[in-house]
Amino acid sequence: MLELVGVRHRYDGRIVLDLERFAVASGAAVAIVGPNGSGKSTLLRLLALLERPSEGEVRLDGAVASASPALRRRVTLVEQRPVLFRGTVRENLEYGLRARGIRRTKTIENVAERFALAPLLERRRHELSDGEVQRVAVARALAVEPEVLLLDEPVSSADRAAAQTLYRALAEERTRRPLAICLASHQLEDAYRFADDVRALADGRLSPITPENLFRVDVPREAFGAGGGDLKHVCVGAIEIVVATEKAGPAILAVAPTDIFVSREPLASSARNVFTGRVIRLTHHRGGVVHVTADVGAELVAVVTEEAARDLALTPGGPVVFSFKASAVRVF
Amino acid sequence: MVDDWPGMEFLAEGLRRAVALFLSGDAEVYGIALLTLKIGLTATLMACALGIPVGFVLATRPFWGRRAALTVVNTALAFPTVVVGLLLYGLLSRRGPLGGLEWLYTWQAIVVGDIVLALPIAAALAAAAVQGVDPRIRRTAETLGAGRWRTAWTVAREARFALAAVVTTAFGHIVAEIGSAMTVGGNIRGQTRTLTTAVALYTSQGDFGLALALGFILLVLALLVNVALQVLQGRANA
Numbered sequence: 244m245l246e247l248v249g250v251r252h253r254y255d256g257r258i259v260l261d262l263e264r265f266a267v268a269s270g271a272a273v274a275i276v277g278p279n280g281s282g283k284s285t286l287l288r289l290l291a292l293l294e295r296p297s298e299g300e301v302r303l304d305g306a307v308a309s310a311s312p313a314l315r316r317r318v319t320l321v322e323q324r325p326v327l328f329r330g331t332v333r334e335n336l337e338y339g340l341r342a343r344g345i346r347r348t349k350t351i352e353n354v355a356e357r358f359a360l361a362p363l364l365e366r367r368r369h370e371l372s373d374g375e376v377q378r379v380a381v382a383r384a385l386a387v388e389p390e391v392l393l394l395d396e397p398v399s400s401a402d403r404a405a406a407q408t409l410y411r412a413l414a415e416e417r418t419r420r421p422l423a424i425c426l427a428s429h430q431l432e433d434a435y436r437f438a439d440d441v442r443a444l445a446d447g448r449l450s451p452i453t454p455e456n457l458f459r460v461d462v463p464r465e466a467f468g469a470g471g472g473d474l475k476h477v478c479v480g481a482i483e484i485v486v487a488t489e490k491a492g493p494a495i496l497a498v499a500p501t502d503i504f505v506s507r508e509p510l511a512s513s514a515r516n517v518f519t520g521r522v523i524r525l526t527h528h529r530g531g532v533v534h535v536t537a538d539v540g541a542e543l544v545a546v547v548t549e550e551a552a553r554d555l556a557l558t559p560g561g562p563v564v565f566s567f568k569a570s571a572v573r574v575f
Numbered sequence: 576m577v578d579d580w581p582g583m584e585f586l587a588e589g590l591r592r593a594v595a596l597f598l599s600g601d602a603e604v605y606g607i608a609l610l611t612l613k614i615g616l617t618a619t620l621m622a623c624a625l626g627i628p629v630g631f632v633l634a635t636r637p638f639w640g641r642r643a644a645l646t647v648v649n650t651a652l653a654f655p656t657v658v659v660g661l662l663l664y665g666l667l668s669r670r671g672p673l674g675g676l677e678w679l680y681t682w683q684a685i686v687v688g689d690i691v692l693a694l695p696i697a698a699a700l701a702a703a704a705v706q707g708v709d710p711r712i713r714r715t716a717e718t719l720g721a722g723r724w725r726t727a728w729t730v731a732r733e734a735r736f737a738l739a740a741v742v743t744t745a746f747g748h749i750v751a752e753i754g755s756a757m758t759v760g761g762n763i764r765g766q767t768r769t770l771t772t773a774v775a776l777y778t779s780q781g782d783f784g785l786a787l788a789l790g791f792i793l794l795v796l797a798l799l800v801n802v803a804l805q806v807l808q809g810r811a812n813a
């Protein structure tokens with residue numbers, strides 16, 4: 244198991260990561276989602292032992308891990324915009340093995356086959372597309388058979404087909420041998436499709452609720468209306484969400500998908516937030532749960548049961564109404 | 576045409592004499608050129624062997640006093656050659672701490688002076704070259720399990736053009752240097768006379784044509800070494 248314990252990491256005195264505990268269990272598939280600048284890449288670099296946390300420690304199987312090559316060889320990171328070394332794709336795939344004093348042509352050919360890289364083996368980096376570079380980088384990391392593979396936005400440069408190839412190859416790798424994968428992504432759909440455990444990161448901290456419907460916002464100082472208490476209008480995309488908060492200034496706004504009522508028509512209710520829009524997609528999950536992603540002026544996700552989705556006749560492109568109370572909106 | 580432009584006569588004469596000296600196989604001139612080449616290559620090799628790793632450490636290893644070390648190296652770039660020669664003279668003279676070596680007025684003394692002068696150049700330029708490499712290269716090498724030496728080699732391969740420039744700059748600086756070579760070498764005919772000290776001598780004696788001829792030979796030498804390095808670099812890229 245790879246874990247961060249009591250980690251506070253600073254750049255130029257500013258705390259960029261503050262985690263009491265973050266663990267990736269052996270063989271687990273974990274996804275970290277969050278907006279740009281939320282600390283995902285820093286988290287992965289700490290897990291990869293490429294940076295030492297300003298406070299706290301990294302543990303591997305319970306023991307404090309140092310940045311020695313021997314420990315690093317158990318955890319491999321593929322960066323968001325990976326770079327290839329000078330030389331051919333084959334030489335790149337061989338790099339990690341050579342670092343271990345191993346020469347296994349068969350391993351390289353197998354990994355190239357799995358990632359559809361066999362025709363590219365003799366090409367050099369300037370002869371590859373961004374998506375191919377990303378695929379080579381993931382294959383290069385897996386060629387050394389790490390126990391934990393860390394992937395930072397692994398499909399950011401890939402088209403849909405290439406992303407599918409990559410995820411399929413990763414899934415196959417996990418069936419072949421015990422491999423824990425921790426993936427950072429801003430695409431929730433990919434995170435849910437790939438991972439068993441999705442965690443949200445916002446401003447360097449783990450979000451207390453599920454990662455959908457997280458927005459970086461600017462909360463106004465003034466509450467609205469006479470006797471409005473702490474009710475404020477907060478702009479999110481093209482809509483204004485009513486929130487009950489004393490907080491003002493930059494903040495993270497979150498609405499738990501389970502707190503959103505889904506209907507075809509506006510409901511008479513106490514909900515202060517009622518938004519009409521269209522369904523973008525329906526994602527079916529284990530346990531008869533459906534995630535309804537809708538454009539209601541901002542992209543929001545709600546959770547309903549399979550039965551409710553059927554009763555409401557929800558279809559992509561069809562009309563939908565999302566309602567939720569001001570008190571259901573978390574600002575932190 | 577040269578007659579129409581009297582100022583150019585000197586240069587043309589120098590060039591003519593340089594060609595004539597080359598073709599005549601003058602033993603003294605060849606001896607001076609070969610000694611210059613020997614000193615230049617030895618000092619370049621040693622200054623780069625020491626300076627490039629220092630540059631790597633300065634560029635990649637965070638340590639206490641790193642900024643101060645960089646300042647010292649950058650200041651050392653501006654060391655006046657004659658001052659380095661004087662300090663070395665003090666060390667190598669019979670009463671100096673290194674007098675026992677009996678290197679004063681030998682080509683080895685010139686090499687030591689040149690190393691002292693070129694080492695900061697190699698270190699500072701190598702540090703800049705390594706700092707210019709995408710930091711992801713180093714992180715990727717490390718995450719793939721490379722140890723310190725393999726990581727350094729990987730980074731060096733990425734910085735190969737800038738590092739080749741370090742070698743050529745150091746060589747250029749060494750073969751053009753005169754202050755230290757004159758002070759610790761003594762410009763002894765057949766022993767420590769290099770192209771630059773010979774140029775200075777013949778100029779002071781009023782034999783400007785010969786001085787110019789030797790100057791041209793020095794330029795050709797520098798050109799040949801640069802071309803050789805570029806050919807090697809081209810092969811490495813193939």
